[in-house]
Amino acid sequence: MTISFIPGISINKLDPHSFIQVIINNNEEIKTRYIRYDINEFSYDYNNDVLHLGKSLFSLDRVSIDIQAEDLTVDGMIVITNITPIKTTFISPSIMGFFHYFPRMECNHDVVSMNHTFNGEISIGKEEITFVEGKGYIEKDFGKSFPSKYIWIQTNHFKVSDTSLMFSYATIPYLGMKFKGLIADLIIENKEYRFATYNLSRVKKLEIDENRVYVEIKKGKYLLSIEGTNRHTIPLVAPKGGSMNDYIKEGLSGEVKVVLYKKNEIIFSDFGVNAGIEIMF
Numbered sequence: 001m002t003i004s005f006i007p008g009i010s011i012n013k014l015d016p017h018s019f020i021q022v023i024i025n026n027n028e029e030i031k032t033r034y035i036r037y038d039i040n041e042f043s044y045d046y047n048n049d050v051l052h053l054g055k056s057l058f059s060l061d062r063v064s065i066d067i068q069a070e071d072l073t074v075d076g077m078i079v080i081t082n083i084t085p086i087k088t089t090f091i092s093p094s095i096m097g098f099f100h101y102f103p104r105m106e107c108n109h110d111v112v113s114m115n116h117t118f119n120g121e122i123s124i125g126k127e128e129i130t131f132v133e134g135k136g137y138i139e140k141d142f143g144k145s146f147p148s149k150y151i152w153i154q155t156n157h158f159k160v161s162d163t164s165l166m167f168s169y170a171t172i173p174y175l176g177m178k179f180k181g182l183i184a185d186l187i188i189e190n191k192e193y194r195f196a197t198y199n200l201s202r203v204k205k206l207e208i209d210e211n212r213v214y215v216e217i218k219k220g221k222y223l224l225s226i227e228g229t230n231r232h233t234i235p236l237v238a239p240k241g242g243s244m245n246d247y248i249k250e251g252l253s254g255e256v257k258v259v260l261y262k263k264n265e266i267i268f269s270d271f272g273v274n275a276g277i278e279i280m281f
Contacts, residue, residue, distance in 0.1 A: 001026045001129055002252040002274050003122070005065065006236075007053045009042045012243045018042035018053055019244070020067060021237060022074065024124065025252040025274075033072045034237045049112070060112070060138075065122065078120030078131055083113045083138075084164065086185060087192055095166075095183055097198030106145045106173055112138035114187050115156040115164040137164070137276075144242040146280075147171055147181075151213050153228045155256050155275035163188050163270055165258055167226055169203065169215065184217055184224060186260065188268055193260065195219050208281050223261040230254045230277045250278045 006021040018037040024030065043052045051058040055066035060083055067074040086095055094100040094110040118134045135156050150170035156163065164187045172181040182203060184195040195201035201219040208214075211230040216223060233249040240246035254275035260268040 003124075003129075004252060004276070005056075005058070005063065007042075007051055007056070007058055008244075009039065010239070010242075010244045011039070015243060017244075019237075020053060020056065022067070022072065023234070023236070023250070023252055025232075028232060028253060030232050030234045030252060032234050032236060033069065035067055035069045035072065062120075063118075072125070074122065074124050076120060076122035076129075078118045078122065078134070080116055080118045080136065082115075082117045084115040084187065085113060086111050087194075092198070095185065095196075097196055099181070099198060102174070104175065105143060107141060107143040107147060109141050109168070109183075110139065111166060111185065112140060114166065114185065115162065135161075137166075139166070143239070145240050146238050146246070146248065148173070149281045150278070151208070151215075151281060152278040153213070153226065153254070153256060153275060154277075155254070155272035157274040158258075158270045158272045160188065160270055162190070163272075165226070165256065165272065167215070167228075169206075182217065184226070186224065186258065186268075188260075193222065193224070195222075195224055208279065210279065213277075213279055213281075221263050223264075225257075225259045225261075227257040228254055228275060228277050229256075230279065233277075248278055248280055250276060252276055 002025040004023040009018040016039045020035045023032045037054050041054045057064040062079050064077045116136050118136050122129050147170035153167040167184040170181050182197045186193040195217045204218045205216040214227045216225045230251040231253045233251040235247045238246045238248045254277035256272040256275045
């Protein structure tokens with residue numbers, strides 16, 4: 001089973017509220033629910049990365065979930081260990097690099113943990129699920145809209161267990177202009193390979209259809225190829241113009257083939273499963 005929790009808050013004046021969006025993929029059956037809360041039920045501790053929403057808590061060492069909605073009941077706790085953050089510097093304080101400092105970006109993105117372990121139990125309705133040495137990923141977004149066109153891929157379920165990948169390629173609006181924004185981060189045996197617009201990486205080849213994307217990215221002597229295929233997708237609520245009134249398509253059972261070349265020689269090749277994939281291009 002793959003499960004995703006997306007806690008958030010919308011401060012739009014017409015419809016202010018907080019929410020938890022739940023995505024559940026169980027034996028190829030995928031479903032999602034958007035549970036609304038009062039805006040005052042949301043609080044976030046920036047110094048410690050601890051988020052309270054209703055009776056649920058999200059932090060870097062545990063998730064305590066308590067959702068009692070009309071058509072969904074979820075409760076339980078998982079304990080998180082071995083968080084894997086990305087490398088940061090003053091110039092590049094987040095996955096967005098120096099773009100992190102740009103004001104008025106419509107969407108700001110950051111990766112909290114590329115890969116970690118969790119253990120615990122969660123009840124979904126009458127079903128009890130026990131997680132033993134599960135694998136997790138944490139990211140966060142803030143802003144008023146997702147890009148009009150973008151691709152997002154994430155998985156850390158590879159044959160080489162400590163491998164993790166996230167990839168994003170988007171058309172970014174900024175101050176009346178548009179530019180292509182690229183981020184790809186591949187961690188192999190604790191070594192991070194970062195490909196991004198801000199470190200002069202470039203997309204060499206791109207093929208897209210409704211459920212498949214193939215991309216080749218070049219940076220110096222390295223070439224990274226990623227082929228992602230969605231098996232099933234489901235609509236998710238997404239922000240647009242400051243309101244949660246748009247929809248995107250996401251799957252949690254995608255498959256990803258990754259090959260890393262150095263001077264035309266393959267130095268890494270693996271196949272990832274249970275991938276989150278969004279193709280909005």
